Amino acid sequence: MSPLASHRPIIAPSILTADYAHLAREVRAVHDAGAEWLHLDVMDGVFVPNISFGADVVRKLRPHSAAVFDLHLMVLDPAAMIPSIVAAGADRITIHVEGTIHLHRIIGQIHDAGLKAGVAINPGTPVAALEAVTDIVDQVLVMSVNPGFGGQSFIASSLDKVAALRERRGARQYLICVDGGVKPDNAAALVEAGADMLVAGSAVFQGAGTYAENIAALRG
C-alpha cells in the first residue's frame, strides 16, 4: 500500500456536478465538510465533447476556498492556457497525455510556474504511455470514465491501472489519482489497489447524505 493510502485517501470533490448557480457556496461547503482538495474540470469542447469553465471562473472561486485547487485540463494543446490558469490561483495542474505532443515541455512549464504537475490517461490509453514522465510528475490521474461528463459509470479495468502504477512507482513520489465514477462501493478497492487521491463529483454533490457524510463514506 502506498504511504498516503495507508492513512486515508485525499478526497477531491469535482465541481462539475455542483450547483453552478451557487458555486462559491458549494466550494465553501465541501471544504467545510472535510475535503482538502477541490477538483476543477476545464473542458474546451474539442478534446472532450463538452464545455465547462475556464480561468475566469477559477479566479472568481479562489477567494472562497482555502482548499488545494487541483486543475484537470481536458483541452487540446494546453500550453497556451496554462499562464491564465496559474494566474487564476491553481495549485496543481494535470494535463492529458492525449492532449499534447509536447508532454515533457508542458510539465516543465507548470513546474517553472511553481505549481505541481500531473498527467492523466484516458480509459483507452495504457499505463505505459506515462512511463517517460513518471520521474518528473507529482501526480498521475487514471481516468476511470471517458472524460467529458460527470455521473458516468466506473470502468472496472481502471482498478488494474491503479495497481500497475503502484507496482511501477518504486521510490518515485507521484500521487496516484482516480477520476470518474468513484463511489463508496468502489473507493475502498481503489485505495487498497494504491490510489492516494479520489476525485468524486456526483458521489459528493448528489450523494444521499450531507457533503460531510458523502465524503466520509468515500473514506470508508
Ligand SMILES: O=C(CO)[C@H](O)[C@H](O)COP(=O)(O)O
Ligand atoms: O473529469 C471528469 C469528467 O471528465 C470529472 O472529474 C468526473 O467525471 C467526476 O465526476 P463523477 O464523480 O460524477 O464521475
Ligand SMILES: [Co+2]
Ligand atoms: Co476531472
